[in-house]
Amino acid sequence: MQGYNFAYLDEQTKRMIRRAILKAVAIPGHQVPFAGREMPLPYGWGTGGIQVTAAILGAEDVLKVIDQGADDTTNAVSIRSFFARTAGVRTTTSTAEASVIQTRHRIPERQLRGDQIIVYQVPIPEPLFRLEPSRAAARRMHAMSDYGPMQVKLYEDITRFGRVAVAYDHPVLVNCRYLMSPSPIPAFDNPKLHRMAALQLFGAGREKRIYAVPPYTDVVSLDFEDRPFEPVRAPARCALCGADDTYLDEMVTDDRGGRLFACSDTDHCAAILAGTA
Amino acid sequence: MIAADGLDKTFTLHLRGGVRLPVLRDAGITVRSGECVALAGPSGAGKSTLLRALYGNYRVDRGTILIRRDPATPNASMIDLARATAETIIALRRDALGYVSQFLRAMPRVASRDIVAETLLVRGIDPHEAHRRAAAMLERLGIAPRLHDLPPATFSGGEQQRVNLARSFVAPWPILLLDEPTASLDAANRDIVVDLINDAKAAGTAIVGILHDTASRDRIADRILSLAPVADQPAMPERANLESA
Amino acid sequence: MTALLQARALTHRFGRTIALDDVSLTLSPHEILAIVGESGSGKSTLLNVLSGCLTPQSGDVMYHDGTTVRSLAERGERAVRTLQRARWGYVAQDPRSALRLDITAGGNIGERLMAGGARHYGHIRAVAARWLETVEIDPVRIDDLPRTFSGGMLQRLQIAATLVTDPELVFMDEPTGGLDVSVQARILDLIRSLVRSLGLAIVIVTHDIGVARLLADRLIVMRHGRIVEAGLTDQVLDDPHHPYTQLLVASVLPA
Numbered sequence: 001m002q003g004y005n006f007a008y009l010d011e012q013t014k015r016m017i018r019r020a021i022l023k024a025v026a027i028p029g030h031q032v033p034f035a036g037r038e039m040p041l042p043y044g045w046g047t048g049g050i051q052v053t054a055a056i057l058g059a060e061d062v063l064k065v066i067d068q069g070a071d072d073t074t075n076a077v078s079i080r081s082f083f084a085r086t087a088g089v090r091t092t093t094s095t096a097e098a099s100v101i102q103t104r105h106r107i108p109e110r111q112l113r114g115d116q117i118i119v120y121q122v123p124i125p126e127p128l129f130r131l132e133p134s135r136a137a138a139r140r141m142h143a144m145s146d147y148g149p150m151q152v153k154l155y156e157d158i159t160r161f162g163r164v165a166v167a168y169d170h171p172v173l174v175n176c177r178y179l180m181s182p183s184p185i186p187a188f189d190n191p192k193l194h195r196m197a198a199l200q201l202f203g204a205g206r207e208k209r210i211y212a213v214p215p216y217t218d219v220v221s222l223d224f225e226d227r228p229f230e231p232v233r234a235p236a237r238c239a240l241c242g243a244d245d246t247y248l249d250e251m252v253t254d255d256r257g258g259r260l261f262a263c264s265d266t267d268h269c270a271a272i273l274a275g276t277a
Numbered sequence: 278m279i280a281a282d283g284l285d286k287t288f289t290l291h292l293r294g295g296v297r298l299p300v301l302r303d304a305g306i307t308v309r310s311g312e313c314v315a316l317a318g319p320s321g322a323g324k325s326t327l328l329r330a331l332y333g334n335y336r337v338d339r340g341t342i343l344i345r346r347d348p349a350t351p352n353a354s355m356i357d358l359a360r361a362t363a364e365t366i367i368a369l370r371r372d373a374l375g376y377v378s379q380f381l382r383a384m385p386r387v388a389s390r391d392i393v394a395e396t397l398l399v400r401g402i403d404p405h406e407a408h409r410r411a412a413a414m415l416e417r418l419g420i421a422p423r424l425h426d427l428p429p430a431t432f433s434g435g436e437q438q439r440v441n442l443a444r445s446f447v448a449p450w451p452i453l454l455l456d457e458p459t460a461s462l463d464a465a466n467r468d469i470v471v472d473l474i475n476d477a478k479a480a481g482t483a484i485v486g487i488l489h490d491t492a493s494r495d496r497i498a499d500r501i502l503s504l505a506p507v508a509d510q511p512a513m514p515e516r517a518n519l520e521s522a
Numbered sequence: 523m524t525a526l527l528q529a530r531a532l533t534h535r536f537g538r539t540i541a542l543d544d545v546s547l548t549l550s551p552h553e554i555l556a557i558v559g560e561s562g563s564g565k566s567t568l569l570n571v572l573s574g575c576l577t578p579q580s581g582d583v584m585y586h587d588g589t590t591v592r593s594l595a596e597r598g599e600r601a602v603r604t605l606q607r608a609r610w611g612y613v614a615q616d617p618r619s620a621l622r623l624d625i626t627a628g629g630n631i632g633e634r635l636m637a638g639g640a641r642h643y644g645h646i647r648a649v650a651a652r653w654l655e656t657v658e659i660d661p662v663r664i665d666d667l668p669r670t671f672s673g674g675m676l677q678r679l680q681i682a683a684t685l686v687t688d689p690e691l692v693f694m695d696e697p698t699g700g701l702d703v704s705v706q707a708r709i710l711d712l713i714r715s716l717v718r719s720l721g722l723a724i725v726i727v728t729h730d731i732g733v734a735r736l737l738a739d740r741l742i743v744m745r746h747g748r749i750v751e752a753g754l755t756d757q758v759l760d761d762p763h764h765p766y767t768q769l770l771v772a773s774v775l776p777a
Contacts, residue, residue, distance in 0.1 A: 144603050148637025152622070152629050155636065158643055159626055159665055224643040291765035292772055333754060335761045363740045363754045364550055384714075384736065385707035398718065 007054040007087040013037055017055035017210070021201060024212035029174030030142070031125050036208040046079060046104060047205025049121035053102045056117060056201070057083065062090045064098035069106040069247070069264030076104075093267050105168070107189040109246050109268040110277070112198035114215055120183040122204040125211065127171045127181040147179050150222060158227055167232065173220050174213055182219075188231040188247045193219040236261040241272040278452055278483035279308040279331065280355065284340035286326055299507040300326045301337070306485065306502055310451075313474065313484040315498035322504035324487045328454050331485060332376045333358050333366040346373045346451055372400050375450040379457045381429060381441035389432075390415060390425040393443045400448065414447040415440070417473075419466060434461045446473045453477060455486035459493050471496050524586050526551045526691060526723050532571055532581035541567040542578065543747040551690070554717060554724045556738035556755065558731060558770070564747040565727045566695060572725055573612055573693040574602040608638050611684035611692040615699045617676035621668050621683065627654065628664040631683045638687060653682040657712060674705035678712065685716065694726040698733060710736055731774050735759055743767050 005011065013035075020034035039047040057063065063083055067076040071093040079102065080091050092098050095108040104121045112118060128138045131149045141147065150171055157165040164170065170187040174180045182193055183202060193200065193213060200213040213219060223229035234248045239260040246268060248261040263269035271277035286301040300323040308314050316324040329335040331342060336359075343355035346369070356365060370376075384392065393411035398404060412425055418439040424432070429440045438461045445453065455474070459467040467490065474497045478484060488494040494501075527549040534542040541564045549555050559565045570576035572583055574594050582593040585605070594602050606612070614620040621630050631650040632640070640646050651661040657678035659671075668676055677697060684692065697713065698706040714737060717724065728734055734741055734755060741755040743766065751764040762768045 144600055146603070146607075146637065148607075148633055149622075151636035151641075152625060152633045155632055155643065155646065156625055156629050159628065223641075225641045226645075227643045288761075289763070291768050329760070334756050336753075336757060336763070364553070366754055367739050384711070385704075386711045 004086050007057045007083065009037060009051065009054045014055040017051055020210045021052065021055065021212060024201070024210050025199070025214050027178070028213050028217050029178030029180040029211060031209040031211045034208055034210050036205050039205065043206035044123065046075065046121040048203030049102050049104070049119050050079060051205060052119045052201050052203035052210060053083065053100060057087050057089060057100060059089065061099045062092050062097055064092050064095060064101045066101070066106060066108070067104045069249070070266045072266065095267050105184045106247070106264060107185055107192045109265045112196060114197040116198040118198050118200050120200065120202045122181065122183040122202045123206070125181060125202065125204040125207050125209040127179050142178060145177070150179060154222055154224070158224070164223065164227070164229065170229070171222050173222060175217050180211065186247055188233050190221045190229070191231055234261055238263045238269060241269045243269070243272055278310050278345050279306060279485065280343040281306050281331060282341055284327070284330060284342070285338045286330060286335060287338060301330070302507045304504070308483040308485055310481045310483050311478050312499050313478055313486060313497050314500045314502050315494050316485065316487045316504060317501050318504035319506065321506045323506070324504055325456060327504065328456055328485060328487060331358070332374060332454055333361070344369065344374065344452065373451050375445045375453045377442060377445045377453065377455045377458050379460055381437040385430065386428055388426045389420065389429045389440045392429065392440060393447050396444055396448045410447055411443070414443040418443050418469060435463065435466065438462060439466060442470060442473070446477065449480055450477070450482050453482050453484045455484065457487055457489065459488065459490050467493055524591065525549060526586055527572060528584040529572060530581055530584065532568070532578045534567060534571065534578045540747045542571065545747070545749055547742060547749070547752070549723055549725060551723050552721050553740065554726065554738045556734035556741045557725065557727045557744060558729065558734050558741060559744035560729060563744040565744050568744065569693055569695055569725065569727045573610065574606060607634060608687045609689055609691065611687070611689040613680055613684050613692065613694040613697050615696040617680040620680050621676065623668050626665045626667060627659070627679055630668065630679060631686050634683065634687045649686060653686055657682045673701055674708065677701065677709055681712065685720065688720065689722070691723045694724060696728055697726065698730070713737060731759060731770065743770065
């Protein structure tokens with residue numbers, strides 16, 4: 001595409017972002033600041049994820065972009081065609097075929113491989129955000145492994161609601177050291193982070209932070225010994241493919257209360273139907 | 278058990294322009310195990326000051342106050358209270374050096390039995406046993422069981438003082454210092470206190486007491502040490518205090 | 523006996539104000555030390571330095587952790603924070619500043635346990651309920667928010683939340699300040715009984731001489747950042763030597 005560098009960002013910016021990524025990979029779960037650039041999307045629309053993807057994309061890569069599991073929503077389509085135009089890379093909706101997967105708020109159902117990279121779009125990178133409004137104090141807490149308050153919050157959830165109430169963005173401890181926000185993925189997806197074969201990169205554009213989980217890293221959801229973390233899904237089968245072990249979207253079908261559940265991961269659902277999952 | 282010598286004490290009242298009040302000059306006292314020495318003399322002679330100095334409550338300007346903890350080990354070294362650390366004095370007061378003040382300093386909310394039991398609890402006595410002995414001592418001093426659970430703040434002066442006495446006599450002491458123990462008591466209770474003091478003497482306690490109640494004093498004191506106010510004392514280096522049997 | 527805590531030549535200024543001027547003191551295990559003084563005497567600054575919350579401009583604080591004696595500065599921030607979390611405690615004057623008002627009573631008490639790695643929900647709750655009883659708060663209120671507690675209850679809750687980790691050393695800053703007299707009495711009584719049963723060492727800052735007399739073994743009188751008199755509590759209060767101490771004692775209103 002004329003007038004723009006490969007994947008939109010200039011090479012110096014990509015180097016800066018890659019340096020941040022390297023630091024992030026070296027310290028799993030630790031938030032690394034980076035000098036975020038102005039992107040042709042506003043904050044809150046995935047600028048962090050886009051910058052990470054732009055920095056790592058090569059001409060031979062195959063890119064998949066999903067938004068809450070679907071390849072065909074507006075945002076997923078926009079971002080996918082953005083990279084198609086500015087980088088000229090092949091794009092796909094198939095998880096199996098992709099080498100880089102940029103995602104908003106879900107992890108694909110299909111297990112990822114060691115030759116794949118998943119890039120998460122993150123709104124708020126700081127897991128202590130609500131407990132400790134001061135950023136300086138929060139940084140000290142991470143430095144000193146002072147995570148008691150987060151455990152207290154879980155205690156409160158159990159006390160008030162009988163279970164941990166966070167349905168998404170359940171905090172995790174990475175590599176037995178850093179408390180991390182896995183981005184607003186449903187709690188159902190948390191187990192997938194643990195010892196994933198693929199490299200996981202997280203980009204927050206508005207907050208200008210990058211963090212990472214290298215392959216085969218321990219990622220444990222916070223819980224209590226006697227109240228273990230339990231992933232939650234709707235107790236139903238996918239109305240399209242019949243799967244009972246995938247994360248489901250609930251869809252309202254009419255104005256008389258009709259609803260159906262369908263797999264949130266559209267590619268996976270299609271694969272099951274085609275018999276190729 | 279007690280060998281105090283050469284004690285000087287002068288109060289400097291900074292709030293009154295630095296006026297100096299000498300109260301003790303070259304004072305001294307010795308008390309043996311099982312002996313009771315009564316301090317006598319006019320008001321202002323320094324009886325109370327000497328007694329408090331023996332407890333470490335008042336600091337002396339000069340002199341030594343040697344205390345022996347255990348009558349059974351006469352060869353053990355004595356501790357000089359005038360130079361002892363706060364830690365040492367606190368340890369002594371726990372189980373070696375007792376003081377019965379003239380009035381009970383009432384702690385808010387603490388039941389009278391608990392006040393008395395505290396003396397035993399700090400010595401590590403089992404709480405159940407401590408409370409049993411406390412109740413027994415209170416009863417001996419005429420404090421009825423229905424009062425044991427009440428804080429003494431609402432008691433009469435005499436009752437409060439009996440709780441105060443119970444607090445000290447509930448446990449054995451090598452040394453006991455008594456400041457007007459019978460002052461607010463009627464005759465019957467005074468007799469009980471005299472018995473308690475004599476029991477303590479028989480058990481080997483060395484006692485120093487201030488008693489204006491001469492009848493009781495004569496029943497417990499083996500010696501009387503008369504003190505005179507410093508201003509009236511001859512300014513000679515020899516001991517200014519007289520001893521009489 | 524080796525001192526538990528030893529402050530050496532502490533000096534600290536805030537701008538041109540001298541807060542601490544060559545202050546030294548020692549604290550033994552199981553001892554209660556009261557720091558008495560009026561506003562501006564430096565007593566709160568001293569407490570903050572002793573508890574590792576403030577680094578003095580000169581001088582150091584040596585702490586004996588059972589194995590070695592090293593200064594807080596030498597131990598480093600991380601080690602000191604760990605000490606503060608478990609082996610030490612701090613009871614602030616205003617419990618609202620130390621407690622989390624939007625967290626239940628049980629959560630507040632459990633916080634230090636969880637910060638220290640406790641991960642059993644049922645067990646944490648049981649310990650919290652026991653402590654509520656100890657500080658005379660009805661255990662039925664374990665899930666209530668402190669917002670609904672009275673001032674005295676809040677302070678007792680803070681005491682429970684502090685002592686839950688069985689610290690060996692507790693710093694208290696005017697723990698009964700601002701409370702009604704009857705409530706004060708209750709809290710002082712609670713502290714006294716806990717001290718004996720738990721064998722705590724305490725450094726307590728107070729402007730109230732009655733509190734010092736009731737609780738403390740030893741007393742330090744501060745004025746303009748300096749220690750003017752120190753010694754056995756009853757000795758300093760009954761036989762004050764320094765003019766300022768005499769003034770303080772004479773100013774106490776009789777009951």
